[in-house]
Amino acid sequence: MAEGLLDEACAALERARKAGADDAVAAVGEGVETEFRFRDGKLEKVQESGSRSLALQLYVDGRYGSHATSDLRDTELQRFVEDAVALTRALERDPYRAIPDPALYAGRAEIDLELVDPTLAGLSRERALDWLGAMDAATHAHARVVSATSSVSWRRGASARASTNGFRGESAATSVSYGSGVTLDEGNGKRPEAYRFVGGRRLADLPPPAGVAAEALARALARLGSAKAPSARTTLVVDPEAGPGILRFLFGALTAAAVQQRRSFLAQRGDQAVASPLLTLTDDPFVPRGLGSRLWDGEGIAARRLPIVDAGMLRAFYVDTYYGRKLAWTPTTGGPSNLVFGAGARDQAGLLADAHDGFYVTSWLGGNADATSGDFSIGIRGHRIERGRVGAPVSEMNVTGSYLQLLANLVAVGNDPHPYSSVRTPTLVFREVEFSGL
Numbered sequence: 361m362a363e364g365l366l367d368e369a370c371a372a373l374e375r376a377r378k379a380g381a382d383d384a385v386a387a388v389g390e391g392v393e394t395e396f397r398f399r400d401g402k403l404e405k406v407q408e409s410g411s412r413s414l415a416l417q418l419y420v421d422g423r424y425g426s427h428a429t430s431d432l433r434d435t436e437l438q439r440f441v442e443d444a445v446a447l448t449r450a451l452e453r454d455p456y457r458a459i460p461d462p463a464l465y466a467g468r469a470e471i472d473l474e475l476v477d478p479t480l481a482g483l484s485r486e487r488a489l490d491w492l493g494a495m496d497a498a499t500h501a502h503a504r505v506v507s508a509t510s511s512v513s514w515r516r517g518a519s520a521r522a523s524t525n526g527f528r529g530e531s532a533a534t535s536v537s538y539g540s541g542v543t544l545d546e547g548n549g550k551r552p553e554a555y556r557f558v559g560g561r562r563l564a565d566l567p568p569p570a571g572v573a574a575e576a577l578a579r580a581l582a583r584l585g586s587a588k589a590p591s592a593r594t595t596l597v598v599d600p601e602a603g604p605g606i607l608r609f610l611f612g613a614l615t616a617a618a619v620q621q622r623r624s625f626l627a628q629r630g631d632q633a634v635a636s637p638l639l640t641l642t643d644d645p646f647v648p649r650g651l652g653s654r655l656w657d658g659e660g661i662a663a664r665r666l667p668i669v670d671a672g673m674l675r676a677f678y679v680d681t682y683y684g685r686k687l688a689w690t691p692t693t694g695g696p697s698n699l700v701f702g703a704g705a706r707d708q709a710g711l712l713a714d715a716h717d718g719f720y721v722t723s724w725l726g727g728n729a730d731a732t733s734g735d736f737s738i739g740i741r742g743h744r745i746e747r748g749r750v751g752a753p754v755s756e757m758n759v760t761g762s763y764l765q766l767l768a769n770l771v772a773v774g775n776d777p778h779p780y781s782s783v784r785t786p787t788l789v790f791r792e793v794e795f796s797g798l
Contacts, residue, residue: 595718603785
């Protein structure tokens with residue numbers, strides 16, 4: 361933990377009060393990020409960047425303003441705070457804007473989430489280059505490879521938050537990630553590509569870099585011969601890495617902001633069935649070493665486990681204090697931490713065997729969704745499922761439908777949650793899904 365960040369946050373509150381703010385929240389953060397990138401055997405990028413900044417939320421005469429600066433020199437900081445208060449005072453009044461009720465800070469957990477890897481502070485350039493060399497060799501282990509890029513990055517950061525109504529908190533976290541992208545020459549102008557990246561809070565939790573790169577090459581080779589398949593209404597099997605992509609629009613519909621602005625297809629479905637009974641989804645901020653783990657959210661609300669969907673029943677929305685006041689809803693938390701799925705009993709191979717025929721989706725290629733109706737159309741990349749096994753690669757196809765129908769057609773959940781994401785999706789199997797192709 362960097363020294364003095366909380367003192368700086370408290371000092372900024374004092375400046376804001378003296379400048380005329382009724383209430384204020386100050387957050388001071390700093391971080392250092394390092395990145396190395398190889399392309400086709402050559403070091404292409406080395407970058408280390410550091411930052412230190414102050415963010416202020418001000419409540420002045422019934423008005424609210426949010427301001428930030430990275431210039432923390434005393435004279436400039438004083439001018440920044442005075443100008444921020446003056447600018448806020450010039451805004452329109454908003455009766456729903458108020459500093460969070462300090463009762464929401466109560467009950468904060470006192471646990472170690474293991475978010476800091478002390479070994480990253482000593483991670484050397486030489487070790488990073490060794491990894492990149494091994495990854496580069498692994499990605500070029502086939503004659504069809506025309507280009508491959510590998511990268512390694514890690515970050516160390518710390519922050520402190522304080523408010524005029526009593527909140528005080530400090531946090532620190534690290535992260536590290538690496539991976540490769542590979543492009544092949546298939547002939548006839550076709551250049552299939554694939555990638556694999558992994559990331560986490562601690563280096564010891566990640567697989568060896570060379571193996572990650574080898575998997576990127578294997579995925580690219582599996583794309584050779586990719587073609588559009590005939591349109592069909594059939595089974596959809598979603599790989600754990602692709603799970604967050606199909607669900608991202610669902611998460612947007614779960615916010616109080618979307619409900620209040622009438623752009624959520626889930627708005628009137630609280631405590632109703634919105635999915636198959638096989639779907640249980642919990643927002644869990646206490647996952648050790650989780651990429652979304654925290655003891656408080658962006659407003660200082662004490663973190664708590666939040667059941668979102670329980671056996672298909674919608675149990676909670678993400679409710680911040682502002683939209684909570686507009687809807688007269690009790691705040692829960694402003695946004696997701698770690699999303700944990702209730703796991704099934706089968707592995708992916710078993711689920712594919714049960715599916716017998718259909719499509720196995722490994723990634724998404726753009727698309728759109730209507731958050732008001734829940735309708736969607738998303739491009740896919742993946743493979744046919746042929747006699748219970750991963751078969752020929754497919755491309756230039758879309759999956760279409762409505763989220764409510766899709767979630768109702770969930771027929772199996774795997775036991776293999778993706779560990780390198782804050783959305784820990786397992787393999788998901790849906791029946792009777794529309795695929796548009798030939």
